Amino acid sequence: MTASPSDPTRLSALDAAYLAVGRRRQQVNSPTFVIEVAGSAPEQDTLLDHVSQCVARMPRLRQRVRRSGLGLRRPLWVEDVSFVLEQHVGVKHVQNEDELRMVVDQCLSEPIDLDKPPWDLRLVTGHSTSGFVLLLRVHHAVGDGDALVNQVLAEFFKSRDDPPILLAPGHRISRRRDAVLGLAELLADTTRRPAPRVAELNGPLGTDRHLHWSTSSVRDYAVAAERHGGSINDIFLTALGGALRDWLGARQLPLPADLAVGVPVNLRSHREAGALGNRLAGFRLHLPLGPSDPTRRHVLVLGRMQALKSGRQLEGAMLEAELSRLVPTPFLGTSMRLRFSRRVVNLMASNIAGPSRPATFIGRRVVSIVPGPPLPPRHRLIAQMSTYANTVSVAVVADSSVGDADAIVASIGEHVSRLVGDQ
Template identity: 30%
Template structure:
């Protein structure tokens, strides 16, 4: 029997299990380009010319009967590019706030499970002769790192579109598998996963010392995950029932500022990101009348385990760490130091390895067990807010000759989580995208303001900490 489908991994399927009427598991971004916008037919032609590089974008979900395995990707015989690539325009004056509102509205709608799980919106009418693309893709299809690679498949390194080799024959959908074929493929997929596990076990017999070390590390990692479950995240206004509607805000900064802060106080750029998020949440909680003495929030920090040879492939290669957000600390420099030490400890710990091990074990689990496990992964017992930092290309990209000026990420809200913060670096900028539940976070703009203030505060402290000759050189260079 010819293979007509690809089985979802446990992590990919977990995002499907987590989706509900209020919790939408799609992610994406808002990219702003120099204008004017290309005609719709030219947009369609460029995407059509690259679509063979993205085979999953012409596939839809199918479920094996009798829950014999995870859902599978099959070719959509009714695929219609015009359905997925849509066009709209902002009313005058075409402000950034209007673009944010349009983004929130688009991300408030679930993707149709009967079609390939993505949409791309071309937005005209942005002030100063600009236009935008709003991408929206289900998390079962891509993770953030993979998504950046896929974006580069549609974009160019210069104003001139690159030459893309095309297959000799036009795409034709493979036959839709019958229920019997899906049942057999589901059982074969489960057996294949079992054989893979057995193969690893046999290989381990030939390398006993390495196997013992690996088992010990995995045991420590699973133990740390168990400790996290027994020490739940605190109750906060961020962890309440949510609805289907969203708010969206964006905060712009430059990567050089974060690197300067890192250089002054140590740590990594990601430590600085978590520090400014912590400062903003601390101030926001105070505005809400919440006392922060002794309060430490937990952030779910996705970690990519995608290897170099897996770059550009679809699907998720993610695990996660639970990073501390010490809102109890008064001094911003001390907050950064607490985060730096904590994140160093997490990297040295086996927490990420434990999470990856649990994810790998889930590949052997039946769908009913997997659904329960995925609910645990996004439980409010484990974290208060999602914070994901995505490294993007540090050079300009183009679409049909138009330079991409800015890029902002859009994350998802799991059940009972009213806020998610995504960070994307691109061409010298580092931009924050804040997604909030419409009803639970009517003051999302206030949180965005506090985030801007936190960046400015740490930047000013970093400048004071720099030696005087370096400060003078920096000013003269600007």
């Protein structure tokens, strides 16, 4: 018998862990997407009608979280019988781009209401005469970045008759023995080479977040990858290493040779390609800061990423993700905090592949999509690159205790340009 979309569905262990770790005021766990759209803003009735159609196609957007009485079992997704669309969709007018960025930071800083379906959409006007901005906020328990961009966000771009969008399948465990050995290697690497102490990157969090971003053509990344080898994600990681080197150096701080960086990897199979939820593992990359020359740094990044991809560490991380199902529900939050421990990783650096073709929102052209990821526990910075059509967006979310984080975004662009110029 097939379950109805309105039937209660229990959260996976990883989804429930993201829910548990976000219960503290300092640990807001709702990714925010900044979507720039060209043209005049739709009327509020038109906006509500369009979003209503999207919600009808995606039942999760009408469901809220129901926790068990004693917290001994994972929570359930249940139909919100008092769902009111207007409580999730709003319109706001600002005077300029500075006010827009303040609204974005507010979205990243405020906890989402878990007594209702955990998402909201704001249409913001006034910062530009050529378009408007959509701010879509969704709790991490609903899905990881790939799912939120290519499933939830894609629904808002679809018309009534568009075909469904499916994610490309991800990595799967091929041999159980390799996975066990890979997990042992991952644990040994963490023990032998713990993440360096960098107080600016790891420590207690405040309650405010700031998103810094830039959007450019994908061409520079593609040219750099063609000249130096690897993927555009390898180019991003190389540029990020250089930007962090510049940023720490400008603050006259000790410069470690490497930083331990978590690089998430999508684990969805063909069968799970259209599913929400979190299906992630990842590499633990020792990101080199040492070489000032970006070409030399890229050689190191490329070699280390190729070694990780051809080795067993990812299989071990995938096994670790599978074993999380065995963690008792009351300890899921603790297990998640241990995963992001200062000894394990200094920061996360992810890459989301968005729609490859230009999208529209109620007949208006979508110009750019910038994901604003939430900060993991005790991580004061997180970096993310995303692609959409022929654009690349680079975003850095920083805790309020971190200064000059906008310089990191600018420096990433400069290091990509240097790679393009190097022969």
